[in-house]
Amino acid sequence: MEDLGQKLKQYMKSGTPAERRIARYFSDHLNELPFETASSVADRLELSPMTVGRFLRALGYQGLDGIKVHLRETVPPGTSQLPDAIEQLRKDVAEGRPLAGLMSEQVEMLHYIYNLAAQPQWRDAVAAVLAANEVFVASHQGTACLGYQFSDHLGLARDHVQFAGGASGSYVELLCHETTDSLLVIVDSHRFAKSRLLARSARRAGYKVLLITSQYTEWAHEFANITLSLPPSRVGNRENHSAMTALLEFFAAAVFHSAGQDGETRGRRIAELEGMFADAPLR
Secondary structure, eight states, X not given: OHHHHHHHHHHHHHSOHHHHXXXXXXXXXXXXXXXXXXXXXXXXXXXXXXXXXXXXXXXXXXSHHHHHHHHHHHOOOGGGXXXXXXXXXXXXXXXXXXXXXXHHHHHHHHHHHHXXXXXXXXXXXXXXXXXXXXXXXXXXXXXXXXXXXXXXXXXXXXXXXXXXXXXXXXXXXXXXSOOSSEEEEEEEOTTOTTHHXXXXXXXXXXXEEEEEESSOOTTHHHHOSEEEEOOOOSSXXXXXXXXXXXXXXXXXXHHHHHHHXXXXXXXXXXXHHHHHHSOOOOO
């Protein structure tokens, strides 16, 4: 990293006008380079992609991807910058900047989720997912992508995980048979008006119910065996999809970690199958 920084400083001092501009841009935007391409840099600086390419080769890289690899391998996590970033965020919130308020709430939500992961109900929820004979995930149609992705991630840790989208309007895959050792995970939202009915029906059919909700749900104690709740959003979308996405991602990761060797073996097998059956380009 120091070598790259020194090279950029040298070009800023003694390079051609174009090299000085590129070196300055790279030096000022190192954290953003993983999201750039040579063409996007060229557009920003009103240079040709060939000029940017020649500069990269002069630095010792075949392209911008080389710098990206270098940054991944040499730049430590920016934890030392976190206190300063949070302090700046607080100042921006105090100045009434709307985006800062939203970002501040998301940081608070992540801290809340981190603490939630240390609570007994979190451990009980992870254990319930791994112990069930089969796991179903249900969510509102408007958040079906979120629910499907969550079920897909749980499927990396164990088998017999299915997304119950309710597209037929009947949840027949869930409620047409009774069970004693299956689990229904309901990803609740303000729009999922049938979540209470679904939880009650599932309990009557013998399911355990894990409710993951972005609100304080009054009926949870009656129809859910375990509840993981996010506090209500103060800013922006009241459903707070960003926080819910984070909660589901962390929870799925916790399930995979708790699955231990079984999860690792299953993960490798899934990777093998994906490589075996991935669509090959037509020739």
